[in-house]
Amino acid sequence: MDPATASPSMMARSFAKILRLRRASTISGHEGMESSKDDRTHKLKFSKSLEGYSSVLSEPHCGSKGKEEEQQQQKLSNDREIMESLLANLFARISSIKAAYAQLQFAQSPYDPDSIQSADQAVVSELRNLSELKHYYINNQFDIHTLIDSKAPLEAQVQEQRNLLKTYKITTRKLESDLDFKDSKILSLQAELLELDNQNKSLKAMLQPGRCSLSSLDDLHLSGLNPNHLLVVLRYAVKSIRSFVKLMVQEMESARWDLDAAAGVIHPDVVLWKPEHRIFAFESYICQKMFSDFHHRDFNLSLLKDCANWNQQQFFDEFVKLKSSKTRQVLDGKVAAASGLWNFCRAKYLSLVHQTMEVAFFGSLNYRSLVSSGRGFPDSEFFLVFAEMARRVWLLHCLFFSFGTEMEASIFQVRRGCWLSEAYMENVVVADDGAGVRPAVGFTVVPGFKLGKVVIQSKVYPLLGEPNGRS
Incomplete structure (x- = not known):
């Protein structure tokens, strides 16, 4: 239809229709907003606290951040565990080297070739393990617990204490051995000193024969x-x-x-x-x-025929036994009767x-008769x-x-x-x-x-x- 020929009534009807459509659209938009608001309000009623409300408002953003923090903390925990295991095994192996080296030193004196070879192999083996531990740590420290045959930290600490105890025991044995050697050396020097003292006394007796005594023969x-x-x-x-x-x-x-x-x-x-x-x-x-x-x-006396079969040791024992005896004992016969000296005197x-x-x-032979009878000696x-x-x-x-x-x-x-x-x-x-x-x-x-x-x-x-x- 040509607009020039349209009547005014028709234009009025068209304009009115447009207004009705806009009004309907406006009302519909208000109702939708109110409905959404009611829904939001309804949802808020299920949150009993501010924490629930905050989670509702920030749920998409805060969830991703917490996961990252959790992963970071887990990573740090793993690194700490790896480092603790590394240090525990490191000290355990160092203590093993110390124990093996202590055993190697102890086997030197007195010389024990088997023990030396065993201790030497143990030292070399532990040094090799320690070198591998260093190599793995430098090249891949985060996977070290999967690359080496390492013990748990607590088990490694127990092994370290055992190695230290072994080292202390070996050191104690070494000190005891040194002490025994020094004691034997002291005894040897004391015996040598005693021998020199006796020789000095003998030389002194030679230079001063008027002062003869048997004191220089003590402990002979x-x-x-x-x-x-x-x-x-x-x-x-x-x-x-x-x-x-x-x-x-x-x-x-x-x-x-x-x-x-x-x-x-x-x-x-x-x-x-x-x-x-x-x-x-x-x-x-x-x-x-x-x-x-x-x-x-x-x-060559019949009274001493038993002495004819004495050996070297028996004569020396006789000398030691009678060296410090008193003359009165000889006269009484308590010592001499059991040794042959009594019969020798007779x-x-x-x-x-x-x-x-x-x-x-003495004016008579009474003394001679007493000695000949074997009853004793005269008291004179x-x-x-x-x-x-x-x-x-x-x-x-x-x-x-x-x-x-x-x-x-x-x-x-x-x-x-x-x-x-x-x-x-x-x-x-x-x-x-x-x-x-x-x-x-x-x-x-x-x-x-x-x-x-x-x-x-x-x-x-x-x-x-x-x-x-x-x-």
């Missing part, structure tokens, strides 16, 4: 015997012999004996240099009697003290000094046979007229009568001894005339 052992010990006991015995000779000479003088004649009977072919030299003749007589058959284990007294001498000294100074002399000679005899056959021990005396040799003899009158003394032997005063290559000089009295032979 059979394995430590040497010729110096025999020299000490010899000087100890000779001193006692001289004491008895002096007492015997006093008894002779009291009995009004002719001392020159008595000395002449002992060595009739020897002219003494001075009257006072008679003492050497009497000493020679006593030594001849006391040392007679000295080289026989039983002194036999030597009967051999040395002649019947004529005893009657002259004379017998007390004799018993002490016999004890010392018996000690020398026991020590002499303590050296054994391997030492080739022997006793010797020098024949009259032999040349005087300084290697085997000592001149008893050199000290006061050295001028004009001829180098020849008149008689032996004290016999000498030879132990292997060591010679203990005999004491000899020189002749006035020319020598008749050589030693």
Whole structure:
């Protein structure tokens, strides 16, 4: 239809229709908004708190953020667990190396090749494991627990404590071994010191023969015997012999004996240099009697036949037992009766003290009868000094046979007229009568001894005339 020909009524109807349509649209939009508002309000009524309301308002955004935080925390927790496992295994393996190295050191002394090889292999193995641990950590630290044969942290800590305990035990054993070694070293040095002290005492006794004693032989052992010990006991015995000779000479003088004649009977072919030299003749007589058959284990006496079968150890034990005994014990027979000394005293007294001498000294043979019967010794100074002399000679005899056959021990005396040799003899009158003394032997005063290559000089009295032979 042409707009120019349209009537006004038709235009009015069209405009009215447009208004109605717009109004209807407006009303419909208001109703939809109210409906949506009612729904929203209805939903809010189910939220009992602000927390529920907040979740409703921010649900899409806050859900993704919380998941990221949870993943990050989980990652940190895994890293912490991995690091704890790494450190625990690291310290466990270091402690294993320490324990293996301690075992390696301990096996060095005393040397144990098997233990050394085992400990060395353990050290190498643990070092290899430690190197692998370092390699995996540098290259892939986050997957380290899957790449190595590692223990759980708690198990690794337990293993570390076990390794430390093993190290402490090995160290303790090492210290105990060192302590035992030092103790043995101390004992060895103490024994060496004791031996040196004894040798010093022996040398002192040689330099000061007038102060002879057996204190230097305390704690003496059979394995430590040497010729110096025999020299000490010899000087100890000779001193006692001289004491008895002096007492015997006093008894002779009291009995009004002719001392020159008595000395002449002992060595009739020897002219003494001075009257006072008679003492050497009497000493020679006593030594001849006391040392007679000295080289026989039983002194060639029937009363001592049991001693003929004694060995080296038995003689040494006898020496140790009687070394510190008192003379009164010898007289009582409590010690000597069980050792052979008692019978030695009896036999030597009967051999040395002649019947004529005893009657002259004591007026009867009662003392001799008492000794011969075996009931004991007379209680007098004379017998007390004799018993002490016999004890010392018996000690020398026991020590002499303590050296054994391997030492080739022997006793010797020098024949009259032999040349005087300084290697085997000592001149008893050199000290006061050295001028004009001829180098020849008149008689032996004290016999000498030879132990292997060591010679203990005999004491000899020189002749006035020319020598008749050589030693």
